[in-house]
Amino acid sequence: MRYGGSSQVSGKAVNFSVRKEFVPTLGTAVAAKVVDAGQPVVDTVTSGVDDGDSWASGLELRASGWYFDGLGVGDLSEPVMPGADETAKEFIARLGTMGFRPSAYGEASFTAPGQRVDVRATAEPGGDAAYEAPRGGGFGTWVWAFEVEKLSDTARQYIGKDVVSGFLEYTETNSNRARVSVESTVTEHTGVVGSELSDTITVDGFPDDHGSFDGNVKLGIGADRAMAQVSVWWAGDPNDSAGDEAYRPQGETPPAEDSNHRLIGVWDYPAVNGRIRVGAGAPDAHGDPVHIVAESHGWYVFVWSFDGDDRVMPASSAYDDAWERVRIWDVARPRKPALTTQVEPGIVRVDEPFRDTARIVGDVPEGAYVTFTAYEAVEEGAVPGMNGVLLDEARAEVDHTLFEQTVASPQVRSPKAGLVYWRASLRSRDGDVLVSHELGVEGETVTVEVPGDPPAGPKADPEPEKPVLSHTGAGVVAIIVVGSGA
Structure with missing residues (x-):
């Protein structure tokens, strides 16, 4: 018997790695x-x-x-x-x-x-x-x-x-x-029945092209609301001026109308940046002149408001903003105080000290005081009052027994060049603004120059000058300096 041969073949195993890319x-x-x-x-x-x-x-x-x-x-x-x-x-x-x-x-x-x-x-x-x-x-x-x-x-x-x-x-x-800022002040903070009332409102924060965007349907974003509103409210006791104090404006939003609170009127103004004049015949957004006359004693309050749209948040000035209200009396109060302000000096260099002074002439109620605010330096042409502050409502006490007196703010310094705007205000014990002024009035702006630049003009004496007596015959003058500054 014959047997056939056999053979064995050895080989190396091969492993395949299989993967699948995906997107x-x-x-x-x-x-x-x-x-x-x-x-x-x-x-x-x-x-x-x-x-x-x-x-x-x-x-x-x-x-x-x-x-x-x-x-x-x-x-x-x-x-x-x-x-x-x-x-x-x-x-x-x-x-x-x-x-x-x-x-x-x-x-x-x-x-x-x-x-x-x-x-x-x-x-x-x-x-x-x-x-x-x-x-x-x-x-x-x-x-x-x-x-x-x-x-x-x-x-x-x-x-x-x-x-x-x-x-x-x-x-x-x-x-x-965007978040809008609003800063405003009435022209006169006190008056008598029959006075014409007006306000200056400065608005900042709107997109530069606000009012022109018609919306975008594809993006799902709505059109601009083109108008803001200014309303004027009255508050007081209609039967007795002695009762008006009980209705001093309180809270950020206007109250519901009743016998002691009344909406005088509402006017449209463009919802854009800039300065708005309200009242005294200045036109509204539709070109109509606006006249607001105080027909009753009490409080009159200006409120600027914007209802908001898809590009700008709702915004409003506060109903209880002391800058935005006028106290109206039945008859004129004798010797209403007047406020004259002057920065010292008017030109400085970066980090040099300067301050503001306020001369008060007239009857001042007991507990009255002056506040000084200095805004951070801005470029010429910029809207004043919409930026930060170097000095915020610094308080200077006033002597109510004097008919004429001068007070001064603490000294401040600016770390950058530009224009520093000041505002001084005489306030009552309760914080009501009795007398003030708009930002940018003559004598209330300091020019801050870069070190090394030649000075633009002579600097004033940093000490307040002794005020000249008015023609009322008052014989006492007080100079009060608050703080020593930096």
Whole structure:
């Protein structure tokens, strides 16, 4: 019997690693189309995959977000899309060349499609400090991306290139509402029945083009409200002027109308920045002259208000603002006090001391005092009174037994060049403004120059001059200096 041979073939086993790339997607939408100044900005980000693709089981992908704010109406063109092979870094750089740079950032992590994350914008990439919508308003928009260079080694095996969303996509764009500031003062703080009343109101914070935006349906943002309103209220005891004090304006908002509170009138004015004259024949927004006459004793209060729109927050002056009310008497009070103010000196250099003085002539009620406010230096032509202060309502006591006297503010110094505007006010014991003046009146502005510049003119004596006696024959003059300053 013959047996056939056999052979054994040995070989090396080969292992094949099989993987499938997939394209993740990002669905995004701002949580709120309108955000007020100072509030956080939140975006809702949802993960997904391209049709026909499958997310690798348990694979974590981290997305990066950039938020751009301060966009104007002219920037609301069609969305800007990334190129087919443009990375997120390249796209953000290209937006920078167009004048758009991120102001806030976001991050989100996903392990499967269909997951949703609400992302609150942060002030720094990867930071914890929350970003707050800017006071100046403007539109804002997000860009989101899966960046290959920021993914894990495992994730890079599945993701071939960056996935980047567009700039100014409709669902990703919101309006940050600006916060408006209003500063105002009535022309005269006291008067008698029959006096004509007027007010000067300075408004700042509206977008420069406010009133011209008709809205954007695609973005879901409404049109501007073109008008603000000024209302005048009366408060008092209609039967007895002695009872008017009980109805001194209280609270930020006007009360409901009743026998002691009455709305005198409401007038429209453009909802824009600048200075508004109300009353004394100055026209309203419709060109009609406005005259406001005090027909009864009591309190008259001017209130400026704006109802708000999708670009600007609602705003109003306060009903109990002492600068905005006039006390009306049945008959003239004798020897109404007059206030004459003068800064000393009128020209200084940065960090040199200066102050304000106030000369008071007339009857002053017991407990009266003068307040001094100095605003931070601004450029010539800037609206005064809408910035910070160097001195805030510094108080100087007044002697009610003197018919004529001069008081002075503490000294202040300005760390920067420009114009420093002052305001001095004589107030009653209860804080009512008896006499004051508008910002920018002659003698109440200090020019602060850069060190090394030749002085623009001679400097005044830093000590207040002894005031000249008025023709009333008063024989006593007091000079009171408050504080020594810096």
